[in-house]
Amino acid sequence: MALLDVTNLDVRFALRRGDVQALRDVCFSLERGERLGIVGESGAGKSVAAFSLLNLIAKPGYIAGGSITFDGQELTAMSDRGLRHVRGHRMSMIFQDPMMTLNPVLTIGEQMVECLKAHRRISSKEARAISLRKLEQVQIPSPSARLDQYPHELSGGMRQRVIIAIALLLDPDIIIADEPTTALDVTIQAEIMALLLELCEKHNVGLILITHDLGVVSQVTQRMLVMYAGRVIEQGPTREIINDPQHPYTQGLINALPQMATPGARLNQIPGSMPSLDNLPSGCAFHPRCGFVARADGSTRHACTDEVPDFVTSGNCRVACHMVAEMLDRERIPAEEIR
């Protein structure tokens, strides 16, 4: 059994005008030490997916259905006390903005010691020693001096290193990183991602990396999910999806990157924009922007506008698309006829 198993996760936000479904039928799993990327544009639900793993969704959001099993325990049914043990200890989180995550009125050392003492019965001296060791692991220059510094005295890249050190403090099984490098410059981003990758490999820590940057995902993760309008629409090994995306949205996303076009030529844009979650199109949520609703022979594939697509397996990937399902069906029939 996988370390983390998410099945049919359904997260809603109770608003005055009714419930808005932020996640529908989200399923994925993570093996011990595996690195998983969750990709999508803003509003796709990738952050909600990550937050719901630790039941960190703030009201009016709530988990309406589905299950999250972590190491054999059901997290959706767990008490606050039980969740507190998991949070930070077994699964820790790295947020996007390193300035907002650190407490500005406590020194780095105080914050690290506080976190350790909340989970373990140890003396302040021991906690400080562990903190120092973690700061050394994240390759911060002069780590012992940093312990007595305040967050504002550090640069953005160093703050994110401190946050990684805090995330690693209790030797978690999984780190959830929500856009950890979006607020940083490219050269710093490259260093932070390299560090995160190195530490995860060395300590066999699982990583769930949420990002909109396909380049980062392709360099760091082994498997990836692509999300659109609250659903997972494609998942599989990162290399396979990047090299041969099946879902028209994934194809569009990759082809829209400037590096995929000849310099100066028109970029391959996806028309339109992501629908709002309280007013989703019928059938496949992507169909109004999809170029494959019409078949090659000119006929319309009505399933796209009428039915929500189920997952089909294509190679090592799972894709929710009627067009892909139809193509796979067509390939299968001749093979059976030959037999």
Next chain:
Amino acid sequence: MSSTAHAPAAEPASPLLEIRGVEKRFSLSGDFLEQLKFKGGKLVREQKHVHAINGVDLDIQRGEALCVVGESGCGKSTVARTVMGLLHPSAGEIRYDGERIDDLSHQALMPYRRRMQMIFQNPYASLNPRMTIQQTLEEPIRLHHPDWSPQRVKQQVAEVMTSVGIAADWGARYGHEFSGGQRQRIAIARALAVDPEFIVADEPISALDVSIQAQVLNLLMEAQQQRNLTYLFITHDLAVVEHFGTRVAVMYLGRVCEVAPTATLFARPRHPYTQALMSAIPRLEDDRPQHIRLQGEVPTPVNLPSGCVFHGRCPHANARCRSEIPELIVSDDGSQVACHAVEEGRID
């Protein structure tokens, strides 16, 4: 008036915009009284400055898209704002079409304001929330063409809205009713409304999603072809530069360290900082990042390093780099590099 007499004789290759030795300092010390300090029993005046840009020289040719790249704090936005006259340079001069514009009065600057327009990064902040789209787009036209009839203004607004892909009958709506991508289209429409020839775009797509970025970049390229625009394009995204730019200027800590045609720069980055920056782009193709790790962090622009501003992080720095500021030197392939090591042939 002598300049008009000279104009026909000017060679066609004269740049549209010339930036010469421009510096911009921002004072950190407050007003005069706050600057007074007691030191050793004497009253002295102390001033601290952020040196945002230090001696930038750039030419922008007609019809090209010059991209300025660099990391946060390198002064690229300050260059954009200084060019637009939103900031006054502390030293140096800016010439537009041969005329010096940085010392002009507001009144004298007006004709240039019509010819040069700006697109800002955040379309959520750059549109007035209390104005309809129609009002937003009419305002610059009315300002620059006070003699136009209301019909003509409306017609111009309708034309410019259609050209950016916003239905002309949406004019009665407010900014918040549009998505980020649509808002940026409206901001582009506002810039195009007065038929400018030069557009400064400060990170126009970095607040947008990937699929929307492609739409807006395509729109900017179409506008360039149809209207023969010249762009000064500020960005931190090198993938966008590779696609969009005619030439690229790389900035570090308020200085230009390399200027080259886009293809040349990407095929063969010369300056050690450019090389590090290029190697840090996350690419789809490779599995493992092979990036050049720079030592340390960007120094503060309050106390600039002596000599080359990059020497503290440069693997090739020597004594000369620490003491002497490198100038941009034109090399054989048309690129300009400000690096002693490149000049001396220590690195290739």
